[in-house]
Amino acid sequence: MLVIAHRGANREALENSWSAFEKAIDCGAQRIELDVQMSRDGHAVVMHDDSLREFAKIESHISQMDRSDLAKVQLMNGESLPFLDQVVERLLPRVELNIEIKGPRPELADIVGKLVGQHSLRDKVIVSSFHVEPLVWIQDHFSSLQRACLLARDHWNWPQFASYAPLHFLNLTGSRILHPEVDMIDENFMDQALSRGIQVYGWVSMQGEEQDREGLWTVLKTFGVHGLCTNYPRQLVRWLAEVNLDERKFKSY
Secondary structure (H helix, E strand, O other): OEEEEEOOOOOOOOOOOHHHHHHHHHHOOOEEEEEEEEOOOOOEEEOOOOEOHHHHOOOOEHHHOOHHHHOOOEOOOOOEOOEHHHHHHHHOOOOEEEEEEOOOOHHHHHHHHHHHOOOOOHHHEEEEEOOHHHHHHHHHHOOOOEEEEEEOHHHHOOOHHHHHOHHHHHHHHOOOEEEEEHHHOOHHHHHHHHHOOOEEEEEOOOOOOOOOHHHHHHHHHHHOOOEEEEOOHHHHHHHHHHHHHHHHHHHHO
């Protein structure tokens, strides 16, 4: 089961920050999940929300600022805002990246695609979204990039379900990768996915995994989930090492 650090090692450092990314690599996570927003002048900025209020304590929005001004923004931990081109340059040689495009705008998908679509290490990148439009844009213009369909429990309500039923979502975007919220995953879900050759990487909310983490991980591993976007990458790496060691010992008897 692949260990994917949700917004980096977000329990050890500020989410989507350089420190969180470095700690994720340090602990052995194989992939880092990060979010991108678009600046006013067309740059991909690594941040979950458009607003800078929560993590930079300023009343400004990324979409209303140019890169030159955003480069001066200081996050709560004293670091600068990461831009996606910087992240790709510094981190992609060392770790896989899952780039989540926030919002439905194809313009941001185009920026991401131009940054990584022709990169020599593009096979280490997955572009994901909750929205059809950016993934269709990636499919049409940067088809060599892997695409992943993000699923959340609230998408199972009408009318969202019409577009985001898993197989329909996959077909619309030419994807073979699903990123479902973990409480959507059960034995039947995985049987259906595996029988169709679909990769499944579950994700948990920022409030997830607070109770019985190892119980959740055990269930997901038993179901055959390919990876987990976790808030506790260091702990999951250690747990998997212990479980795999125990399994090897059992097989040797």
